[in-house]
Structures are given as structure tokens and as C-alpha cells.
Amino acid sequence: MAVTIAEKGYRAVLRTLIVAGSALAFAWVGWAGLEGLRTQRNLAQLEELSGQLLQRAELAVDYAVITLGDYAAPSNDLCNIDALRTLRRQTYARGAIKDIAVLASDGQPMCSTAPVQFDLLSSRSAPIAEYESRNTSIVLQPSHAEGSGLFRVIWRVSDTHLVAATLNIDMLMFDIFPAQLRDEALAEIRIGTGDVVARFGDMASKEAGETARAFESASDRYPVSVALAVSDSSFRNWNPWPLAPVLAVGAIAGTLVGLLLAQSSMRPPGPVDALRIAIRRGELVPYYQPIFELATARIVGCEVLVRWVRRDGELVFPDRFIPIAEASGLIVPMTERLVEQALSELAPLLSGRPEFKTAFNIDPAHFVQQGFLDALDQIVAQTGWPNTRIVLELTERNAFPDMKQAVAVTKEARTRGYRISLDDTGAGHNGLGHIQDLNPDIIKIDKKFVGVAGTVEAADAIIEVLVNLGQRMGAVVVAEGIETEDQRATLAHAGVAQGQGYLISRPVPLARFRTLIRDHELVAQPAANDPQMA
Ligand SMILES: Nc1nc2c(ncn2[C@@H]2O[C@@H]3COP(=O)(O)O[C@H]4[C@@H](O)[C@H](n5cnc6c(=O)[nH]c(N)nc65)O[C@@H]4COP(=O)(O)O[C@H]3[C@H]2O)c(=O)[nH]1
Structure with a gap:
């Protein structure tokens, strides 16, 4: 750095x-x-x-x-x-x-x-x-x-x-x-x-x-x-020591010790310590990426994506520190603070937008940890959000340490009102196994397929399968990484209900996100054929 x-x-x-x-x-x-x-x-x-x-x-x-x-x-x-x-x-x-x-x-x-x-x-x-x-x-x-x-x-x-x-x-x-x-x-x-x-x-x-x-x-x-x-x-004044040599020896010893102290105390902290300090200082902040209806461009929610904003203003992306947070266990306090901050910041957006939902990425190991849902309930209750407006995104990429426990927590979470979203679907090593086990409310199509939608037949076939699966399981299908109007049109035509991507906006800080919502509400078209809402 x-x-x-x-x-x-x-x-x-x-x-x-x-x-x-x-x-x-x-x-x-x-x-x-x-x-x-x-x-x-x-x-x-x-x-x-x-x-x-x-x-x-x-x-x-x-x-x-x-x-x-x-x-x-x-x-x-x-x-x-x-x-x-x-x-x-x-x-x-x-x-x-x-x-x-x-x-x-x-x-x-x-x-x-x-x-x-x-x-x-x-x-x-x-x-x-x-x-x-x-x-x-x-x-x-x-x-x-x-x-x-x-x-x-x-x-x-x-x-x-x-x-x-x-x-x-x-x-x-x-x-x-x-x-x-x-x-x-x-x-x-x-x-x-x-x-x-x-x-x-x-x-x-x-x-x-x-x-x-x-x-x-x-x-x-x-x-x-x-x-x-x-x-x-x-x-x-009797029998004085010669002051100058005494002070000089003391000062020299002090200087040496001071140099050692300065060296050890100013050694830059290791990555885990640096992250811990950053969490404590509140340098890890939520950015918001809108999730919109493909048919109308109406914003119906957002995904919270963490950013590390260093004191000097440098913006650090999650791929640089999420693996450290997961390996060190710091992912737990990080996620808790992020959920609390994001829900508090977004609370004013709740009224008048009954469909607005906020999605958080949850590390699978954290998800199956004892007391995860209780801790989440407590944070959510403090912010005044109903659980039903919160989506827990579980990635396909990381394996669950205990699949049986994951299934049990998923069921319990849904009982408590939370929505479960399966992220990066199709990109992990589980094939469609997780869809069957976790029975998610939302299936997110990985941007790997979205990026070539309409141009690569195999990708279109996978998208079609996921849309069919979603319809049969009663899950909303969301496409990630939509960058072009063509991609949006293709996906909408294929039956994908919602999406997110640079086409509408990159993940942005709160102020920018508020403006985005306002602007989109002004120009959003009423849905000709309202897709299924989550
Ligand atoms: N090329 C392209 N990219 C797009 C487009 N639209 C969105 N993206 C990016 O795709 C990633 C989507 O998040 P993800 O799959 O959950 O993947 C996330 C997620 O797995 C992880 N992550 C981010 N925030 C958190 C968090 O708070 N907790 C945990 N556990 N993981 C997080 O880091 C990953 C990367 O996050 P980001 O760098 O924010 O990257 C985000 C987002 O910025 C697009 O149109 N084109």
C-alpha cells in the first residue's frame, strides 16, 4: 500500500x-x-x-x-x-x-x-x-x-x-x-x-x-x-554528581531505546491487524448497487458491497481483503457492522417503497455459526427494518462447512422472514445441487453467463434452465453484471425478472445511491407485464 x-x-x-x-x-x-x-x-x-x-x-x-x-x-x-x-x-x-x-x-x-x-x-x-x-x-x-x-x-x-x-x-x-x-x-x-x-x-x-x-x-x-x-x-548541593555526563549518558541510552521503540511501534501492522484496525475505525463502509426490474428499470432493492475507504481516501476493493477477513474470522464483526450501518443509512428509503429489499453477502462459514440468526435479529430489530425486506446472499463459490447445518439455518432464516438468495449460480462446483438443497427465494445468475447472453448459445441455454427452475420453485431470477442494453433486452426476453449491473450503476456510496433512486423513479416505466416480485 x-x-x-x-x-x-x-x-x-x-x-x-x-x-x-x-x-x-x-x-x-x-x-x-x-x-x-x-x-x-x-x-x-x-x-x-x-x-x-x-x-x-x-x-x-x-x-x-x-x-x-x-x-x-x-x-x-x-x-x-x-x-x-x-x-x-x-x-x-x-x-x-x-x-x-x-x-x-x-x-x-x-x-x-x-x-x-x-x-x-x-x-x-x-x-x-x-x-x-x-x-x-x-x-x-x-x-x-x-x-x-x-x-x-x-x-x-x-x-x-x-x-x-x-x-x-x-x-x-x-x-x-x-x-x-x-x-x-x-x-x-x-x-x-x-x-x-x-x-x-x-x-x-x-x-x-x-x-x-x-x-x-x-x-x-x-x-x-x-x-x-x-x-x-x-x-x-553537597557532593553533586557531574551533571553533564549523567544527562548525556541518560540521553544516549534514552535515544537508543526510543529508536527501538519507534521502530517496533511504527512497524506497519500485518494485514489481519490492519483490517482489524480498519473495522474498529469504521473504514469499512457499505456501497450500494441497485437491483432493478429488467422490464421497467424500476429500482426494487440493492446489494450491499463492502469498500475499505482508507484514511487517505484510497478505495480498496473486497477481493483484496475479504479472503483475509474470512480466514481470520474478522468477517463476523465486519458483516455485523456493515449490516447495522447499511440498514441505518437506508432506513429513510423504506417508507413508500414496500417492495424495496436490501441484500447482504454472507460468508457460508459465518452463516452456519452458532447464534448467527439471533445476532442478526438483534441488529435488524435496532434499525426498525422488517426481516422480510432483508436478503441473505449465499455464494455458490465457497463450499458450506456443514451442508446439513446450512439447510437447517436456511429454513430457520426463512421462518424468521429473511429471504435467501443463491449468488453466482452456475459458477460454483456444486452444479445445481445448492438450488435443490437450499431452496432459495432468489437465484442470481453469474455475470460469466450474463456477459455473453445472446452471443453464446450455451450461456443462453443455462439462463433458460435457471429461469425455468426459478419459475417452478417460485424463486425470483436476478441477472448479475448487466453492462449493455442488449444484454438487458435479451435477459428480459428470456424471462429474467430483475438484474444489476453497470448498465444502471456501479456500486456507489449512500448519497449517490439516493440520487439514483430518485432519478429512476422519475423515469421508470410502468411494467407492461409485471414480472414476479420477490
Ligand atoms: N464486471 C462487472 N462487475 C459487476 C457489474 N455489476 C456488479 N459487478 C460486480 O460484481 C460483484 C458482485 O458481487 P458478488 O458476486 O457478490 O461478489 C462479491 C462478494 O463475493 C464479495 N463481497 C463484496 N462485499 C462483501 C461483503 O460485504 N461480505 C462478503 N462476505 N463478501 C463481499 O466480493 C465480491 C466482489 O465484490 P465487488 O468487487 O463489489 O464486485 C461486485 C460488483 O461490483 C457489472 O456490470 N460488470
């Missing part, structure tokens, strides 16, 4: 849309997938950072506890000059520890290596909170100066003997954040119920109201916890 320029253009646009859509979709999915991974990775990294910070804080406390362990024996007199000198030396050698002190039972320092450190920062007027560790003899005390980095680890060796180490853990946080987050994140080390001992970073630069991602980790050994917060925008 030729592909028109418009169709080519349409396909090109469709192909471009499929490929572009697929490329965009893949690029987007690739990007969104990697963004999801990045979020997961960033979350994991921040959790790890908060864990690391907590570990550092715990280590600092561990270190203080180990150092205090050296002075824990109550027998030690730590407050004499020599002992203090040794203590001071050791304190200087241990980075985070700023002071070691011996406390009285009320917590007041008895002696200290650097008495200023903790006491200066704490207010003597308010009591300083104390938080017990899992080992209850180890107590942590934040300083009153929030965020100073200072806090105290006290070891209650006995009720009267307390040793304390003052720590500054500010420097623990110095390198905790990656450079990208340093100005847009906040880390805090807290003691007890929330006293902030040390703070690093700043989120003040971020816009007010911006959400932040927060992480917290708490020690199960000491009353120490760590809180980490990162502004949402920093979090989103």
Missing part, C-alpha cells in the same frame, strides 16, 4: 517525539536516580560525622578518667608542693586537659594545677549541674559559659576524696566538617539534658525559615551527646 507524503510526515514527527521523549525520560530518570543515591550517601556521611564527633568526645572523657586514675588513691597527698608540681607538668603534657584539681567533699577545690580555668568560667552564685555516667562515680559537669568548650570530669573516689579534670574540647571539632559544609552547618557537643559545651560552625548565614537536616548521637557510657545540623540547601 502506498504511503502518502502526509503519512510520511506524520510518521517522522511521531518518531521524533518518541525518540525525544525517551531521551528526556531516561536523562531525567538517570538524574533523579543518582540524586536519590546522593541523598542517601550524604545522609550516611553526616551520620558518620556525628558518630565520629561523639567518639572524639568519649575519648576525651576516657583520657581524663585514665589520667585521674593515676591520682585516685586516697592515700596520695596531691596538695603538697612537689606533688602539685608533678601534676602541673603532666597537665601541660596532655592537650585537652587544662587542669587537675583535688576537691573537698562539698566540691570546693582544695588544690589545683590551674585554679582559674574552670572556676573562672563557672558562677559561684548558681550551682553547677552534675550528670552521672554509667559508672556512677564518674560525674560530668558543664561550665556555665555555654559553648566555651570547657567541662569537668569528676571522679568520686570516696565521699571525701574527689579528683577532677577540666577539659577543653573546642579543638575536637576543628576538622569535623568537610570544607563545603563548614560555613553552613552547626555541630554541638552537649552534656546531660542539653548543656551545650562546645559549638562549631554557623547557620546564621542561611535564610530564616530554611529547614535543616539534624542528626543526634548519644553516648551510652557518659552523659554526652552530639547534635549536627546542616541547612537544607547546603545538604542538597
